[in-house]
Amino acid sequence: MAVREAPVLVQPEVDACCAPLQATPLEAPEAAELARRFGALSDPVRLRLLSLLATSPDGAVCVCDLVEPVGKSQPTVSHHLKVLRDAGLVTSEKRGTNVWYAAVPAALAGLREALAG
Amino acid sequence: MAVREAPVLVQPEVDACCAPLQATPLEAPEAAELARRFGALSDPVRLRLLSLLATSPDGAVCVCDLVEPVGKSQPTVSHHLKVLRDAGLVTSEKRGTNVWYAAVPAALAGLREALAG
DNA sequence: ACGTAGTATCGACATGCGTCGATGGAATGA
């Protein structure tokens, strides 16, 4: 928890998954992909982690500073971060022995559009 | 599947669950509630059902017209509709022997706000 | 009263998922 300098993580490309629910009836493949992404948001621990990243003034947070706030074991936090990363909602970057995570705003925007009216 | 007159369903009150993820770090109770709602969107069948309701020109669809499009058994469709209703994303109304379901746009808007940047 | 059609519920099964302790692996400092 010592003072560290937060790196600025590169934001990955994000592919806009699906058309809005209200546009046209969702087909099976689109629905599966959207469900996978919303599934990443369907756990309270993951939402809190994502919120911690999104509200970080530096834009990135070290894993070591994520474990205590959510009150789960280190392996559990690592697991959830992996789920978020696989869903494209966060990015990570190794910096020495530390790993920094950052939210991907464009990915959140993409999900928002799927819910657009 | 005969021609039926679609009723206009009353839209229920929706309580704005949570502040945006980017506003302030999500606390456990808020996170649990948000996760519950996103969990309702984490299944492809439910997303397709919701999309069918949201794209219906009449604003409401009879259950009997939802079973075939999603390709699941009637009990399974009934189960998913219940999950969506418990999450406040859809409303239902009995009309004779039929039950009509409609999307709740305000609920979708609430989730969109939680993702707002 | 009786049969029929439309939904919801029940019971059961398989699978997925969250959780943790233990372990492995990489990078740093002594």
Added chain:
DNA sequence: TCATTCCATCGACGCATGTCGATACTACGT
């Protein structure tokens, strides 16, 4: 070289969830 710190992976456990067939229930038509 060795110990330490940080993070990811593994293995295992219990619980939640998606799915279906069978069944119960309600409203309607005859």
